[in-house]
Structures are given as C-alpha cells and as structure tokens.
Amino acid sequence: xxxxxxxxxxxxxxxxxxxxxxxxxxxxxxxxxxxxxxxxxxxxxxxxxxxxxxxxxxxxxxxxxxxxxxxxxxxxxxxxxxxxxxxxxxxxxxxxxxxxxxxxxxxxxxxxxxxxxxxxxxxxxxxxxxxxxxxxxxxxxxxxxxxxxxxxxxxxxxxxxxxxxxxxxxxxxxxxxxxxxxxxxxxxxxxxxxxxxxxxxxxxxxxxxxxxxxxxxxxxxxxxxxxxxxxxxxxxxxxxxxxxxxxxxxxxxxxxxxxxxxxxxxxxxxxxxxxxxxxxxxxxxxxxxxxxxxxxxxxxxxxxxxx
Numbered sequence: 548x549x550x551x552x553x554x555x556x557x558x559x560x561x562x563x564x565x566x567x568x569x570x571x572x573x574x575x576x577x578x579x580x581x582x583x584x585x586x587x588x589x590x591x592x593x594x595x596x597x598x599x600x601x602x603x604x605x606x607x608x609x610x611x612x613x614x615x616x617x618x619x620x621x622x623x624x625x626x627x628x629x630x631x632x633x634x635x636x637x638x639x640x641x642x643x644x645x646x647x648x649x650x651x652x653x654x655x656x657x658x659x660x661x662x663x664x665x666x667x668x669x670x671x672x673x674x675x676x677x678x679x680x681x682x683x684x685x686x687x688x689x690x691x692x693x694x695x696x697x698x699x700x701x702x703x704x705x706x707x708x709x710x711x712x713x714x715x716x717x718x719x720x721x722x723x724x725x726x727x728x729x730x731x732x733x734x735x736x737x738x739x740x741x742x743x744x745x746x747x748x749x750x751x752x753x754x755x756x757x758x759x760x761x762x763x764x765x766x767x768x769x770x771x772x773x774x775x776x777x778x779x780x781x782x783x784x785x786x787x788x789x790x791x792x793x794x795x796x797x798x799x800x801x802x803x804x805x806x807x808x809x810x811x812x813x814x815x816x817x818x819x820x821x822x823x824x825x826x827x828x829x830x831x832x833x834x835x836x837x838x839x840x841x842x843x844x845x846x847x848x849x850x851x852x853x854x
Contacts (some may be wrong), residue, residue: 548597548635550641552810558587561596562621567780568652573756574599585613588641590634595851598622598634602649609642610650616785616823617654617849618842625662631669635854639673642854649674652851655682657819658780660847667850674854678829681836683822683844685805690813693806693843701802701841708803711766715807718761720754728761731773735790745787750775760784762811764791764804771795772804782818805842824849 553561559572568574574585579585582603599621603613612618620634642649651670656663670676689696697705718724729747737745745753753759757777764772772791779785786808791800796826811818822844825835840846 548569548590548592548637549708550593551591553587553589555585555587555851556684558589558601561589562599562623564623565621566619567617567658567778567783568757569618569779570601570621570705571756572601574615574675574753575603577752577756579603581605581614582610588638590637592630592633593817597626597630597841600638600651608648608650612652617652619651619653619663620666622662626665628665628669631665635669635673639854646839650851651854655684655849656847657682657684657821658783663850667852670852670854671852674852677851677853678826680824680826680829680849680851681822681831681846681848682849683836683839684786684842685809685820685822685842687809687813687817687820689843690809697843698841701843704802705797705806708799708806711798711803713766713771713800713803715762715764715804715811717811718763720759720761722751724761725750725754727770728763728773728775731763731770731792732775732788732790734792735773737812738793739790743788753777762804762808764800764807766795766798766800768787769795772800774808776808776820779821783821784812784817784819785821786823801838802842809843817839 555572555576557800567569575585582605584604586602586609588600589596600611602609602611638649653663653666718728729750733743760776762774774789776784777787777789822839824841825832
C-alpha cells in the first residue's frame, strides 16, 4: 500500500461515490480558504486506488474534517479489515515522516455501522482515541407509531403544542427563505448565548453545493421557530441548525417542530434524520440529551482519533 498526494480534479475522478457530502471535492473547495492547504490523499495497492482522505492543514496538523461535522475515508467499495489496516498503517507512517499529526473524525456509526466500526477499531489500534461524542438521530420508519415510542413527558408536551396555532412552513431553498429561517436561528442563538458558526453568506454559499431545506414554524403569523436541514447522504438528512424564540417556548414549539420535521422527511421517503451531537469534547449537555431521547431519537457514537 502506498500513499500519494494528488489534485482535486484527479481525486474527483477516482472517487465518484462519496459516503457523505462533507467528503466531496465541491464542499472541500468551497471551504479551503479556512485552512493553509488541502491535501487530497490516495491509498493505492498495485495501482488500484482503495481509499482516499481529504485533510486540511492548519496549526501543524492535518484535519479530516476541517470545516464539517465529520470526515473520514472515501472508498471504492466495501473494504475488509486487512485492507483497512494497511491503509491506516500507511497513513501513520506518512504522519511520522512528515511530522504532521493527522486528526480524523468519523461519521456517527448510524451512517454505516459495519464499515465505520471497522475503521474505528483500526484507528484506535494505530492512534489515540479522543473523547467519544454522542450523536442523535431519528429512525424515520418509527414515525408511523410516533406517539407510542416517545416518552410520557414528550407526549404531554406534543399534545399541548398540537392545541396551539402552530404551523410548519416549508420554505425550500430560496434566498428569501434562507434569510427568513436564518434570522430566527440567529435570534435563538443570541438568546441562549450559543455560537452561530455559519454566517448568512456562508449558508448561501454552502447550499450551492449541498441540497438543503429551510423551514419556519409560525404562531398566529409570527415566526417562532426554524430549521436548516442538509441532505448529507443517501436516505439521510441532517439538522444543521434548529431552534425557537424563547418567548414562545412555553408553547412547546420544539416538540411540535421535531414532530413536523419527522413527518416531512418520512413522507419524502428518507430513512434517517440526523439531529447532531449533544456533547462537547465528550461531555454531554444533559438537557439536550434528555430532550432528544424524549422525542424518540436514538444515540450512536461519533469517534475521533489522532495518528
């Protein structure tokens, strides 16, 4: 097994089926200004490319991802554990020879339980496992019996919300729709003191390369909650941002928003709605964890490593 650095165009030709959008050349090139350089690495055996890794260079290290929730390897087909071991061993040698540590965050295991589990096993044997984050998702097949699977308190809150004049509006991905949803999300982040890492222009630029949906929830004609959702993998959409206005939270707007989004994507025929992590460097936000579990979400680990 040997490793080669190539250009973005050649990388795109070698790997046509990305496991998720964050590993795409288009997404990478859009965000490359955020790092010193981007390395497109190919692992080949006997001239046949087995896997690729896109990593951004900053602060003396290589990062996959460098501007996304997760990155990891792109492969041409399913790989066996022996081939994965050769790839990771080669990457470890590359890291040592260049004096550059490689940081890799894999997708949550819900994206491909078998392959990601094998990558995690291999990476932890050659590198250092960092704190494990907890990522939540909703299995959309469960929506048909939603009232039965959610917790008692969530069921009570949803009943309360269903009695209110709340309506979910699908805004598509128009400039006006993006701005409308973004303003609600921005207000939510400011009220809670949470960072909003994507600027409005950054959102508009990103949706040029990623299929996206924007929603607002209204109460008597007033926007009281919103969601920004990306289609990130086959059968899977991911909530990038969602939130409500604090003055309306007593109406249980987030319970209604979650229920409405689950219904929307179930009707679209998707399999999974990724809600994202509720941990920071492995430490859980217990309130978020409780809320997501209460509304029927399941949790899977998201592993990160340093080689």
